[in-house]
Structures are given as structure tokens and as C-alpha cells.
Amino acid sequence: MYKLLILVSSFFLVVAKKCDTNKNGNNPCTEVGTLKDFTGLDGCGFLIVMDDGEKLQPVKYADKNIHPKDGQRIKFSYKEITDLAGICMAGKMVEITCIEFLENTTPPKTGGIKPPKTGGIKPPKTGGIKPIKIKCVETLDPYSTEWMQITMRKTNAYQVIRYTYRTDGFAYYFLGPQKQMMFDCQGTLICESSSSESKCDDKTKNYSEELVIWEKD
Numbered sequence: 226m227y228k229l230l231i232l233v234s235s236f237f238l239v240v241a242k243k244c245d246t247n248k249n250g251n252n253p254c255t256e257v258g259t260l261k262d263f264t265g266l267d268g269c270g271f272l273i274v275m276d277d278g279e280k281l282q283p284v285k286y287a288d289k290n291i292h293p294k295d296g297q298r299i300k301f302s303y304k305e306i307t308d309l310a311g312i313c314m315a316g317k318m319v320e321i322t323c324i325e326f327l328e329n330t331t332p333p334k335t336g337g338i339k340p341p342k343t344g345g346i347k348p349p350k351t352g353g354i355k356p357i358k359i360k361c362v363e364t365l366d367p368y369s370t371e372w373m374q375i376t377m378r379k380t381n382a383y384q385v386i387r388y389t390y391r392t393d394g395f396a397y398y399f400l401g402p403q404k405q406m407m408f409d410c411q412g413t414l415i416c417e418s419s420s421s422e423s424k425c426d427d428k429t430k431n432y433s434e435e436l437v438i439w440e441k442d
Contacts, residue, residue, distance in 0.1 A: 254300040254323040262295040266414060268312025273301070273319075278359035278411070280316030284309065287322050298327040314375040361394050361410040365438045372412040373397065380404045385439040388432035396432055398425065 257276060263269040271293040273281040284306060302323040309318055367373040367385045376382070380401030390396035395410040405425045407416040416425040429435070 254302050254325050256302060257298070257300050257327075260293045260295060260297045260299060263313070263315055266313060266315055269315050270313075271295075272313075272316050273299070281319045282313055282316040283321045284318045285320040286324065287320075288324060291321075291324065300325040300327055314379050315372075359411040362412070363395060363410065367397070367399075367439050370412075372408070376406055376408065380406050382439075383441040384437060386429075387434075387436045387438045388429060389434040390432055396429075397438075398429060 258273040258281070259276075260271050261274050263272045269282070271283070273283060275281065281303060283303070301321055303319040303321050306318045306320055362370050362373075364370060364373075365387075367377055367382075373385075376397075376399050377385075380399045381403070382399040382401045384400045386398040386400070388396045388398065390409055396407055396415060397410070398407045399405065401420065403420055405416075405418050405420060405422075406414065407425050407428065408414055416428050418424040
């Protein structure tokens with residue numbers, strides 16, 4: 226009788242383990258991205274930057290023992306959260322349902338191998354392979370781009386001004402009654418200040434081709 230109980234217990238352990246494996250297998254990690262530290266932005270922490278430039282704001286992890294590190298490459302799955310409001314406006318809020326930390330922390334297309342140090346000598350050309358670059362937005366309509374729409378709401382903007390920024394891009398300056406924010410054409414924050422401060426205004430003195438692209442009626 227004792228031996229029979231042991232056999233029955235072993236059977237249920239095997240079945241339980243198999244069921245657990247199937248449960249995990251139903252939710253594979255299908256996306257790849259990079260963890261980036263955005264704590265400099267209001268209410269933001271670590272965001273996931275997809276390889277196409279889209280940003281996701283994780284507010285819940287299926288695994289609670291997560292220790293994010295800036296620049297860490299991950300494989301993950303998520304579902305969007307639409308019934309929750311937050312301060313951070315840099316990316317849509319999501320629940321991470323699956324996450325795997327990858328050993329490869331270098332950008333895609335490098336095969337996971339970091340180039341050796343060259344002692345100051347420039348490395349040879351890579352055969353035309355370039356790192357992924359987020360598309361520069363050139364627009365006269367701030368409502369045509371998601372991150373601009375978010376900034377319009379965040380600043381309650383009454384005016385948006387575009388400048389030529391550096392040599393190959395633009396800067397967009399959002400002026401609101403209480404807050405001012407300036408971004409480059411890839412959606413990266415250049416400056417943020419209250420309307421009583423001149424920090425962002427001072428930066429515009431270094432830019433050219435000022436153009437008001439939107440103004441509240």
C-alpha cells in the first residue's frame with residue numbers, strides 16, 4: 226500500500242509539471258527591445274524602446290523579481306493597458322506578460338559580438354550595415370504624430386514653433402500657459418521648463434528658421 230501511494234504521488238507530480246510547462250508555453254516572448262532609463266522625464270522610469278523606435282511604459286510585470294538595467298536587451302510580450310492614467314507621457318502603458326533578458330546588449334545586426342578595442346584606430350567599414358535610427362519627423366501638423374499629440378495635451382500648448390536643429394533635423398517647441406517643452410524631430414526631449422523660466426527660450430537663440438506651425442485660435 227505504501228509503494229502504491231508513492232507511485233500515485235509521483236504520477237501527479239509529473240502531470241503537474243507538464244501542465245505548468247504547457248501554461249508557460251502558451252505565452253511566448255515574441256518582441257525584442259531595449260530597456261532605457263527615462264527617469265529624467267516627469268513620472269517616467271525604465272521604458273522599453275522597440276527596434277522601430279516605439280516606446281512602451283511597463284506598469285506591471287508578470288514576474289515581480291525584475292531588476293532592469295539601462296541598455297539591457299530583452300525579449301518580451303505585452304498587452305496594452307487603456308484604463309489607467311499616468312504622469313509619464315513618453316509611451317503607452319503596458320503589462321509585461323513575458324520577459325527574457327538577452328546576453329546580447331548590443332544593437333541588432335551585430336551578431337551579439339562587441340567589436341574589440343582599436344587603440345584609437347577607427348574600425349573598418351561594416352559593409353553598409355548601420356545601427357537603427359529613429360525616423361526624423363518633418364511636419365507642419367503636430368497632430369499627425371503620436372508623441373506630438375501627447376506633448377500638446379501635456380503642455381496644453383497654445384503655440385508650436387519649429388526650428389532647424391543641427392544640420393539635418395528640426396526642433397519642435399511647445400509653449401503652454403504653465404509649461405514649455407522642446408523636442409528634436411525623433412521625439413527626444415531637449416528642454417523642459419515652466420513658463421516663468423527662460424531656459425528653453427535661451428536655447429532657441431542658437432537655432433535658425435523659426436516657423437510657427439500651429440497656434441490656438
